[in-house]
Amino acid sequence: MQKIIPCLWFDGNGEEAVNFYTAIFPKSRLTDTLLWGDVNPAKKGKLLTATFELDGQSFMVLNGGPEYKITPAISLIVTCETQEEVDYYWDKLLEGGGQPVQCGWLTDRFGVSWQVTPMPLIRMFQDKDAAKAARAMAAMMKMIKLDIATVKKAFDGE
Structure with missing residues (x-):
């Protein structure tokens, strides 16, 4: 247990x-x-x-x-490896009246806060090359639902 x-x-x-x-x-x-x-x-x-x-x-x-009342001070994190997983959990958790927030956060229809977190982004943010990590973080900060490919392009300097 x-x-x-x-x-x-x-x-x-x-x-x-x-x-x-x-x-x-x-x-x-x-x-x-x-x-x-x-x-x-x-x-x-x-x-x-x-x-x-x-x-x-x-x-x-x-x-x-x-x-x-439930508040965003506590959130539940859903770790994802692929964009397909991100899309699935994002869409499902928003069903029935949920609200997107920012940077991969959303509030479901019950008021519970979730972070739909692609682990490839976390690995980019932790990269030893500070400039690459900063570009990835800057790209992510502009997003609502996180997009792995877009962040990867920023990470790579494209």
Whole structure:
């Protein structure tokens, strides 16, 4: 069992979020649910928590109510090796009302912030040639959805 499990607070739509996320990521599944009981008669029988896996990583949703909101101060990073992966996750996570932000960040329809991160860009940013790395970073900073080929051209000085 995973020692640390991120918990995402929702206001009644946690089950919808779990269904949305598990439909996007491979090797994903619902692993456990807990329903409200007699302690809250108005919500009795409705989802209180759900534990689920996205590509093997465990998460929990809590239908805690309107007291707290998800903010971009915490984001989930999706690492990608290819532009096809970037395009897939970007498009899927935006479905149903998500909003693109900047530099590979987006907010999904539930308010959760995601970073769709092409690992080839990270490797360019870490290159020992500071000028090449700086050109790559400058190109990326102008983007909303990240484009590996465009950043690679800047990296190569084209």
